[in-house]
Amino acid sequence: MSTSPTPDALLGPADIRELADVLGVRPTKQRGQNFVIDANTVRRIVRTADVRPGDVVVEVGPGLGSLTLALLEAADRVTAVEIDDVLAGALPATVAARMPERADRFALVHSDAMHVTELPGPAPTALVANLPYNVAVPVLLHMLATFPSIERTLVMVQAEVADRLAATPGSKVYGVPSVKANWYAEVKRAGAIGRNVFWPAPNVDSGLVSLVRRSEPVKTTASKKEVFAVVDAAFAQRRKTLRAALSGWAGSAPAAEAALVAAGVSPQARGESLTVEEFARIAEHKVSEENS
Template sequence: MSSSPAPDALLGPADVRELAAALGVRPTKQRGQNFVIDANTVRRIVRTAEVRPDDTVVEVGPGLGSLTLALLEVAERVTAVEIDDVLAAALPTTVAARMPERADRFTLVHSDAMQVTELPGPAPTALVANLPYNVAVPVLLHMLATFPSIERTLVMVQSEVADRLAATPGSKVYGVPSVKANWYAHVKRAGAIGRNVFWPAPNVDSGLVSLVRRTEPIATTASRSEVFAVVDAAFAQRRKTLRAALAGWAGSAAAAEEALVAAGVSPKARGESLTVEEFARIAEAAPRSQTAPAATTEEPDHQ
């Protein structure tokens, strides 16, 4: 085993600003970039994620490398997916300069995370990321769907998004992201992150969300796309009863009612009261003539 990284290997506020200045980087709103400038915060994220020495961790949106270096202190391998040309080009150099003894454990994939369908090296066992706020939910769902080997996930997202992802049925913020995340994993809030650990400081609070992959998938004969089509339809018009909301999906309100009754769900219920298992039962009871459109991992704007 190689020696431990030097205590000052992680990036502090001055290091982050120096790196950014050298690269001519200004964080952009378009890509939701806010760089973490506090070493204690990234170490806390790694601890909360329960990263192990045998883990292959995939990180999305590594930016200047604050969290990347903290992950490399612990994990066997780290694969970072970065869309930004300048940041992607610079990160391997930063890792080699600050943590030379572990540079061979690091791989950079220069790509849009939403387009990634395979990763080099061993299959990832964990996903740890400070996700760009504007694409957090679709990226998270895409990674969980694409890499079933990911057992544990810890993402830092906007606090409101963290609340939605971890919401349970009956909650005011329970919706499409909550149900779809729960299809893959057991989801919970795992802490809050203050604004002052970022540069630039965002206008919103951040939260950590832990997702532990289900050891047994949801027991259903319906496919994921069939279940997600029901979820999308149920929340497209939140104030409607399921009988009305699922009319388009089923072909008519009467057909929707029939499917709901067959699934043991009240036609007068609303989507926000249903568990992922109940959505799966509705999908199973779909009218035979009904063909579910392919579900997307996009989060509707109104969610």
């Protein structure tokens, strides 16, 4: 039976700054680095993520290891994906020093998350991450697409991005990220995070987004690629009607209208009002027309 980690195993503000000093690390805007320096916040993230003792968690952008250590307290194992050479080199030693009894349950993948197509060890069941703001949506969608075994996801992102991901049809901020995230999962806002728990403190607020993998995928004969092509076209010119916005995708405005009418969608509607299922129906009708 493994011993539980000591209360001071997590990193506090002084630990983070000391570690950064030793490594010569200065958080960079280019990589969207803002390190969490508050142990209560990382424990709250782990609780909100519903991390369970049997979980295999993948973490993207672990930085100096604040959240990594809190995840290791709760999960069966943790695999961290880190692009930064210095941070990737230091993290295993931090885990070994602060949580030696769990070190064999930690793995590091030194890579750009967008290029990761496989992970060591058992398939991941959860994704928990403080995602770099500048690449949050593409990284999230890539991980959900690449690892269908991920059932539960909790990501910390810029508040504005959190709103977009969790937006529902008809909302002003509903767009491509909302529809694509909903293809994979039930998405909702799961809380706000203050600026003072980061170093350096960002000049924007952060939000938590929970994504629970759909128990049944979107019912459609169209492929994900075909559905996403409709979504991209519909939002490329936001204020246009779908008849106009999809004319390039369909080949002409009359062809777009035919696909929309066949799918039971008004040609005068706009992309902001459609569910992922409706986008799928539009894709289906174009595909069936091409095949007829």
